[in-house]
Amino acid sequence: MSNAVMEPGTLVQEPEAHNPVEPFLRMERIPHIWCPGCGIGTTVNCFARALMNAGLNTDKVAVVSGIGCSGRVAGYVNLDSFHTTHGRAIPFATGLKLANPELTVVVYSGDGDLASIGGNHLIHAARRNLDIKVICVNNLVYAMTGGQTAATTPVSSTTATSPYGTFEPTLNLPQLLEAAGATYIARWTTYHVKQLEKAMTEALKHKGFSFVEVLSPCPTLFQRRNHLGDGLATMKFYKEHSQTKHGASTADTGLTKEGDIVVGKFVVKEREEYIEGMTRHFTEHLGRPFEFKVRTC
Amino acid sequence: MHADPGAVLTGVHFLNGDQACCEGALAAGARFAAGYPITPSTEIVERFASRAPEVGGVFIQMEDELAASITLQGAVWAGARAFTVTSGPGFSLMMEHLGYAVMTETPCVFVNVMRGGPSTGLPTLPAQGDVMQARWGSHGDYEIIAVCPNSPQECFDLTVRAFNLSERYRVPVMVLMDECVGHMTEKVVIPPAEQIEVQPRRLTAKKPGDYLPYEPEEDLVPALAHAGEGYRYHITGVTHDEAGRLGVNAAAQDKLVRRLCEKVRRASEDLASYELEGPDDADVAVVSYGITSRVAERAVRLAREQGLRVAKLRLLTIWPFADSAIRDLAARVKTIVVPELNLGQLVREVERAAAGQARVIPVSHAGGTVHRPEDILSAILEGVQ
The missing domain is CATH 3.40.50.920 (Rossmann fold)
Structure with a gap:
């Protein structure tokens, strides 16, 4: 800019700035619905960067969501996207992947959707080691419906349906997933954006059932009711209370309301992927190569 | 378009209704089935599990009927013709996803081999108690197509018809059998593949960028695009506009639900077969x-x-x-x-x-x-x- 004196109020034309993740988003649908301080948008930013890092042809990437705040992710990503029913994103993704194994299929949803109502499907997809990538945004409550208790809500938390505090034991997702047979399991928080981006990149490249849990604040419904401050305070909490332990025993990754959070890459295993296993099995049975001809339309 | 001869068992057979239904699905081009075992429908997927590897198809036994009834829809959006089969209690569990198929206009087939109810009822004995559930079982307003065979031969013929109607109108179509028809064994004549008409999927001719997933054609049915082809569309069970954008308001609801009903209502006279x-x-x-x-x-x-x-x-x-x-x-x-x-x-x-x-x-x-x-x-x- 020149040193010429400008009239007060003159509009300075700056070149339009673009965020590098914009091509991965449906910008016409922004602003999004998520609350100030919510971490879901942060996870989407990491996901877009992971897509860039993984170097995938994004025409061949599909995102499947269930219902809930995180279930809205499908609507904002500039990919083939499916907003399915509550808890059933994984079985929908199973059909999508089996009919066209060329697709990279990502399930992006919340803890209530994936681990409570959809818990059975989570277990069985991990057991099969089908090559789908599950990103579970864990905000510790059912947020979309007003902050009710979830299977993931830490003990002694106040929620809309537990006004006197929760007393049910809390589901430890990495442990559940490891027991069920997932071959990639990591957990980070929305404070750990670089680590999260890296974990998502690894999950996209991993052959087999991959599970990335992301702890994310719900300042409106969880933090507020539990006097845990706003989104920023939660970031500070994540920073101060996270302990990175790669390869940690998933028996030790349980979450409590105000205790430390074990983060890191817990499980990376090689195990025959479902479609590979099916192909090998039927090739042996048929005495000739089994060829997928599921797409007849 | 005609059936793929590689999967049509042309000839005279002695089959039960369940087996004939499976052959009808294969003749109609189905290469994907997701199911969960339940009497008296299980023989359909047992046969499909046996036949599928030979023709490059996939059967997956899911963890429950909730899963089966939406796994098949994922397969459809990736380019498959797909179906699921069930009976009484399983049919009840599938109702939410029947509605999802209605709302997302997913062409697919649900087979219900009716048994006695309510609840576990009569697992191995016949009834026709699900005809109103077939019409009204999922929540909300919709129109539906259901066919009802009375012989193994018709289990073959009407299953082919069910797939064709689902593609023509982009609706889930139900095959309502009953335990007797499913387990009755009779002569079934499967015609040569070139005599079996198969309705092609209504795929869009538009390019990505010009395509709206819910823009209706003249008969109110929109054209479909498969995942992985660059369309980058959004499919949702929430009330939506032609672009698939959520429209949680009375005007969007009126426009969408009236069209979903009207596309079937205006074809009612052609669909009604007797x-x-x-x-x-x-x-x-x-x-x-x-x-x-x-x-x-x-x-x-x-x-x-x-x-x-x-x-x-x-x-x-x-x-x-x-x-x-x-x-x-x-x-x-x-x-x-x-x-x-x-x-x-x-x-x-x-x-x-x-x-x-x-x-x-x-x-x-x-x-x-x-x-x-x-x-x-x-x-x-x-x-x-």
């Missing part, structure tokens, strides 16, 4: 469907042996209901007799369509076996008086 036989001056007509139509056949024969003038109308399509056929019938007979293996479901539709022009006598049966022909005959005799 057989009508008997004298023009009949005093009584028997309206029936599924296995009950075969018992009714016997009752009509007995009545005719007594010199009575009796017509019979058999519904091959249950939904949409054959309103005009019943209306015309009611205008020329004194009485319509409606036997069914439930305590009075489709008879209400008959009464509605007859609109008081004829007396309607239900012959109800709680299920577990079929009617005695004499019970239907008694109703016919009552009807002529």
Whole structure:
């Protein structure tokens, strides 16, 4: 800019700035619905960067969501996207992947959707080691419906349906997933954006059932009711209370309301992927190569 | 378009209805089935599991019917023709995803081999208690298509038709069998592949960028694009506009739900399929469907042996209901007799369509076996008086 004196109020034309993740988003649908301080948008930013890092042809990437705040992710990503029913994103993704194994299929949803109502499907997809990538945004409550208790809500938390505090034991997702047979399991928080981006990149490249849990604040419904401050305070909490332990025993990754959070890459295993296993099995049975001809339309 | 000869077992076979249904699905191009075992439907997917590897198809046994009924829809959006099969309790679990298929206009087939209910009911015995559930079982307003075979041959023929109608109108189509038809073994003639018409999927000719996933064509049915082809569309069960953007408001709801209903309603007369036989001056007509139509056949024969003038109308399509056929019938007979293996479901539709022009006598049966022909005959005799 020149040193010429400008009239007060003159509009300075700056070149339009673009965020590098914009091509991965449906910008016409922004602003999004998520609350100030919510971490879901942060996870989407990491996901877009992971897509860039993984170097995938994004025409061949599909995102499947269930219902809930995180279930809205499908609507904002500039990919083939499916907003399915509550808890059933994984079985929908199973059909999508089996009919066209060329697709990279990502399930992006919340803890209530994936681990409570959809818990059975989570277990069985991990057991099969089908090559789908599950990103579970864990905000510790059912947020979309007003902050009710979830299977993931830490003990002694106040929620809309537990006004006197929760007393049910809390589901430890990495442990559940490891027991069920997932071959990639990591957990980070929305404070750990670089680590999260890296974990998502690894999950996209991993052959087999991959599970990335992301702890994310719900300042409106969880933090507020539990006097845990706003989104920023939660970031500070994540920073101060996270302990990175790669390869940690998933028996030790349980979450409590105000205790430390074990983060890191817990499980990376090689195990025959479902479609590979099916192909090998039927090739042996048929005495000739089994060829997928599921797409007849 | 014709069936792929590689998967059509052309010839004369001795099959039960479940097996014939499976062959119909394969002939119609289905190479994907997701299921969960439940009597008396299981033989359909057992056969599919056996046949699928030979033809490059996939059967996956899911962890429950909730999963099965949406796994098949994922497969459809990736380019497959897909179906699931179930019975009573499983059908109840599938209702949410029947609605998802209606809302997302996913062409697919749900087979329900009806057994006695409510609840676990009669796992191995027949009933026709799900005909209203087939029509109204999922929440909200919608129109649906359901076909109802009465023989193994028709299990083949109507399964092919079900797939074709699902592609034509982009709706889930139900094949409503019953335990007797599913387990009955008879001659089934499977024609050569070139004689089996297969409705192509309505794929868009538009390029990515110009394509809107819910923009209706002239007949109110939108064209479809598969995942992975660069369209980058959004498919949702939430009320949406033509671009797939959420529209949680009364105006968007009115526009979408009226179109979803209207695309089936305006085709109702073509979809309604039935057989009508008997004298023009009949005093009584028997309206029936599924296995009950075969018992009714016997009752009509007995009545005719007594010199009575009796017509019979058999519904091959249950939904949409054959309103005009019943209306015309009611205008020329004194009485319509409606036997069914439930305590009075489709008879209400008959009464509605007859609109008081004829007396309607239900012959109800709680299920577990079929009617005695004499019970239907008694109703016919009552009807002529």
